Amino acid sequence: MLKLWGRLNSLNVQKVVLALEEIGLPYERIDAGLQFGHNKTPEYLAKNPMGLVPTLEEDGFVLWESNAITRYLCAKYAPGTLYYDDLRARADAERWMDWQGPTLNNALVPAFYNLVRVAEDKRDMAAVETSRVKTIELMAMFDAHLKGRDFVAGGQFGFGDIGMLPIIHRWLNMPCTLAPVPHAQAWYQRLMQRPACQRVLTLPLS
Numbered sequence: 001m002l003k004l005w006g007r008l009n010s011l012n013v014q015k016v017v018l019a020l021e022e023i024g025l026p027y028e029r030i031d032a033g034l035q036f037g038h039n040k041t042p043e044y045l046a047k048n049p050m051g052l053v054p055t056l057e058e059d060g061f062v063l064w065e066s067n068a069i070t071r072y073l074c075a076k077y078a079p080g081t082l083y084y085d086d087l088r089a090r091a092d093a094e095r096w097m098d099w100q101g102p103t104l105n106n107a108l109v110p111a112f113y114n115l116v117r118v119a120e121d122k123r124d125m126a127a128v129e130t131s132r133v134k135t136i137e138l139m140a141m142f143d144a145h146l147k148g149r150d151f152v153a154g155g156q157f158g159f160g161d162i163g164m165l166p167i168i169h170r171w172l173n174m175p176c177t178l179a180p181v182p183h184a185q186a187w188y189q190r191l192m193q194r195p196a197c198q199r200v201l202t203l204p205l206s
């Protein structure tokens with residue numbers, strides 16, 4: 001059986017769980033990271049030298065990096081559906097997915113961390129504001145991309161949507177003032193009709 005290490009409040013873990021749930025694969029998820037620990041033990045580091053979550057193991061094959069795991073699962077278990085046959089659709093989705101981590105998430109982290117994980121009297125509100133403004137700017141780019149598209153790669157739901165949903169869920173539920181993103185909002189509502197998305201994105205931000 002597939003084994004996945006990672007806590008469910010991590011957006012990188014959420015991507016992989018969404019892929020597993022959308023595909024309908026049986027898997028075991030073991031809580032790891034932050035309050036659960038385990039990710040710095042020698043046993044875990046032997047699988048994932050970064051000591052981060054998620055990590056997937058499939059019959060002795062170990063993979064880390066959430067985007068790589070998500071794409072691997074979709075390519076292996078959902079070719080032609082979650083894993084687009086069309087090379088341009090695939091590249092388009094990969095682009096947004098790869099932009100999400102180093103660009104969008106890096107912009108969002110200071111606001112998320114301070115507003116969600118830091119006690120009110122210890123928050124760096126200047127960092128929150130810089131982060132909020134930068135994320136709004138980046139979200140406008142994703143919103144413009146979704147204009148006239150039902151899904152990230154066009155007309156077909158696939159791994160690009162899975163890769164983007166957790167961070168958009170986080171942003172749209174942030175306790176701060178957001179700018180309107182009507183196309184991203186409509187896409188988010190469309191995805192949240194899906195039973196797998198409803199099952200995975202249930203926890204409040206933490």
Ligand SMILES: N[C@@H](CCC(=O)N[C@@H](CS)C(=O)NCC(=O)O)C(=O)O
Nearest residue numbers: 010011012033034052053054065066
């Ligand atoms: N690029 C990596 C980033 C992994 C990462 O930063 N994971 C975070 C959670 S989102 C983590 O493990 N943090 C330490 C912890 O949870 O203890 C990926 O996409 O898998």
